[in-house]
Amino acid sequence: MNDRYEKIITTLILFTPLLFAVKGGYLQEVSGYLYLFLIQGYVAWFLYFKCGQPFFGYSVTMAIGAYGTIILTVMAGWPLIGAMIISSFAASFVAVVIFLATIRARGFYVSMASFLLAILFPRLIEALRDITGGRSGLYFTGMSDFIDDKYIYVVVILLTAVIATAFFWLMETKTGKIFTLISENDRLTQAVGINTRNYKLLAYALAGFISGIGGAMYVNYTGFVSSVDIEVFTTVYIFFIPLIGGSRLFYGPILGALFVILIPELLVSIERYLRILYGLIFIIVIVFLPEGLAPYFRKFIRKIFVKLTS
Amino acid sequence: MLLNGTITGLIMGGILSLPVLGVAVIYGITGIPNFAIGIIGVFGGFLTWYFLSFNIGFAILIGVVACFAIGYIIQTVLLTPISERGGDSTLFFIITISLGFVFEGIIRSIFPRPNISLELPRIGTITIAGVTVEYFKVFALVFALGTLVAIRLLEEHTEIGKSWQATSQNLKLAKLVGIKTGRVFSIASGLGCALACVGAIFWGALYNLTLLSGWDLGFTGFIIAVVGGIGNIWGGIISAMIMGMVMSFSGYLLGGMWQSVILYFIVILVLIIAPKGILGSERSL
Numbered sequence: 001m002n003d004r005y006e007k008i009i010t011t012l013i014l015f016t017p018l019l020f021a022v023k024g025g026y027l028q029e030v031s032g033y034l035y036l037f038l039i040q041g042y043v044a045w046f047l048y049f050k051c052g053q054p055f056f057g058y059s060v061t062m063a064i065g066a067y068g069t070i071i072l073t074v075m076a077g078w079p080l081i082g083a084m085i086i087s088s089f090a091a092s093f094v095a096v097v098i099f100l101a102t103i104r105a106r107g108f109y110v111s112m113a114s115f116l117l118a119i120l121f122p123r124l125i126e127a128l129r130d131i132t133g134g135r136s137g138l139y140f141t142g143m144s145d146f147i148d149d150k151y152i153y154v155v156v157i158l159l160t161a162v163i164a165t166a167f168f169w170l171m172e173t174k175t176g177k178i179f180t181l182i183s184e185n186d187r188l189t190q191a192v193g194i195n196t197r198n199y200k201l202l203a204y205a206l207a208g209f210i211s212g213i214g215g216a217m218y219v220n221y222t223g224f225v226s227s228v229d230i231e232v233f234t235t236v237y238i239f240f241i242p243l244i245g246g247s248r249l250f251y252g253p254i255l256g257a258l259f260v261i262l263i264p265e266l267l268v269s270i271e272r273y274l275r276i277l278y279g280l281i282f283i284i285v286i287v288f289l290p291e292g293l294a295p296y297f298r299k300f301i302r303k304i305f306v307k308l309t310s
Numbered sequence: 311m312l313l314n315g316t317i318t319g320l321i322m323g324g325i326l327s328l329p330v331l332g333v334a335v336i337y338g339i340t341g342i343p344n345f346a347i348g349i350i351g352v353f354g355g356f357l358t359w360y361f362l363s364f365n366i367g368f369a370i371l372i373g374v375v376a377c378f379a380i381g382y383i384i385q386t387v388l389l390t391p392i393s394e395r396g397g398d399s400t401l402f403f404i405i406t407i408s409l410g411f412v413f414e415g416i417i418r419s420i421f422p423r424p425n426i427s428l429e430l431p432r433i434g435t436i437t438i439a440g441v442t443v444e445y446f447k448v449f450a451l452v453f454a455l456g457t458l459v460a461i462r463l464l465e466e467h468t469e470i471g472k473s474w475q476a477t478s479q480n481l482k483l484a485k486l487v488g489i490k491t492g493r494v495f496s497i498a499s500g501l502g503c504a505l506a507c508v509g510a511i512f513w514g515a516l517y518n519l520t521l522l523s524g525w526d527l528g529f530t531g532f533i534i535a536v537v538g539g540i541g542n543i544w545g546g547i548i549s550a551m552i553m554g555m556v557m558s559f560s561g562y563l564l565g566g567m568w569q570s571v572i573l574y575f576i577v578i579l580v581l582i583i584a585p586k587g588i589l590g591s592e593r594s595l
Contacts, residue, residue, distance in 0.1 A: 279411030
């Protein structure tokens with residue numbers, strides 16, 4: 001399967017849950033939630049795995065999109081779409097500021113700065129609970145004031161599919177190829193006369209914006225956000241989505257999101273042991289399957305295909 | 311308030327300096343940032359709590375030895391082999407967070423009440439310049455400083471200490487002169503986890519031990535170590551004392567909610583302004 005077919009198949013898979021909108025119910029509810037995290041998963045796939053930027057503040061940019069939308073709409077009386085876009089720009093701004101602030105540092109220090117921000121942010125939300133509601137959170141009607149819940153679900157699915165497809169397309173352009181080059185060898189890219197700083201800035205701005213849009217959609221879909229939803233582990237889980245699924249293949253994050261978001265749903269009965277299972281699986285995948293689950297899934301599908309055709 | 315805040319800050323800094331020392335020892339020697347040591351330390355704290363009804367000394371020993379063994383085993387079985395395969399800091403960050411998940415799950419499944427308070431004897435109180443402080447808290451502070459001196463002496467004057475220094479400074483050369491670097495790494499990791507366990511025991515005796523305090527101790531230990539210059543033991547202690555003061559005074563002035571916000575904010579600023587910490591790092595991340 002070459003890249004082109006893989007991209008087409010991935011895009012088709014991304015649209016499939018639209019079928020759940022017909023019947024509604026549990027599958028619709030869960031898949032909508034899964035897709036909201038898949039948006040963040042694709043942001044991590046793009047920024048960390050494709051552009052090589054060590055950023056761990058996904059829960060922060062997502063939270064800025066979510067809280068910004070509620071605060072601007074409910075407290076400042078802005079129109080919904082305007083509030084969503086401005087909040088996403090704010091998320092983009094924060095991502096860029098983190099990049100610029102840590103530009104002197106190298107490697108792991110950059111990851112640490114954004115990771116510490118991910119620890120700090122829910123505590124800040126908690127401390128500002130008069131405005132943000134802290135752990136009790138904020139409720140939001142948002143899009144459901146204008147359209148039926150079913151259509152909000154459709155918007156979530158379409159938005160995720162469009163974002164993923166846009167990322168696939170971007171990676172094929174000249175800019176995308178420079179991103180790949182930077183992730184492979186930053187110094188070499190600089191040596192051939194490319195201003196890597198500007199490209200990294202673009203990558204952070206884009207990732208922050210999309211993550212913010214994802215956060216804004218999150219509150220529209222769930223109707224609620226609290227400091228618990230944006231705990232530091234949210235950023236860890238988001239990062240695990242492309243890592244577990246596999247970052248090389250386009251559908252890797254889909255497998256990762258299925259794994260990271262669906263497993264707790266399916267294993268509610270053994271919730272007490274879930275963290276042990278999670279931790280062990282993460283370690284096993286990282287140590288023994290550094291390419292993630294996707295290549296094995298591809299082999300499995302090929303085997304089935306060969307059997308069926310023979 | 312000034313004196314009260316200073317004393318509280320010093321004691322808080324003293325307790326926090328134990329996991330900080332744990333992080334500094336592990337990172338300084340193995341070069342691996344271990345985010346799981348807080349939760350492993352708290353696991354030891356829970357074990358101590360479980361055996362407390364038998365005998366205090368025995369209970370503390372069980373917790374500390376178990377943590378040493380856990381640190382030793384995870385280093386030998388998991389972290390050293392990955393390090394030899396060329397794992398970078400980000401990979402260790404992810405793996406140690408996953409390890410933290412495993413130990414959090416173990417605590418959750420073994421101990422039915424994941425919110426405990428360790429009832430250790432409080433000895434009595436002492437009045438310093440009009441401020442009454444429990445002896446136990448003073449003991450915690452003295453213990454932390456004593457541990458630092460002990461580690462320094464161990465490092466300077468013993469065979470194993472010298473092999474730590476050699477391994478930390480030049481791994482290949484250390485291997486070449488016959489130092490069993492794998493064993494040195496494992497002992498360092500065990501020692502780091504044992505220190506985190508002592509920190510958790512003090513924390514559990516003065517405040518409460520929950521699943522969250524495991525992550526809190528680990529993350530706080532790590533960020534304080536970063537401010538001091540990760541891997542730099544003196545920097546870690548100075549940083550722990552400063553951060554203890556920051557937490558104490560921000561708690562007094564702004565309320566408990568702002569303590570960690572101010573703490574993390576300062577750490578992010580330090581990372582931006584002086585990425586190698588206030589005293590510089592002996593290793594480069």
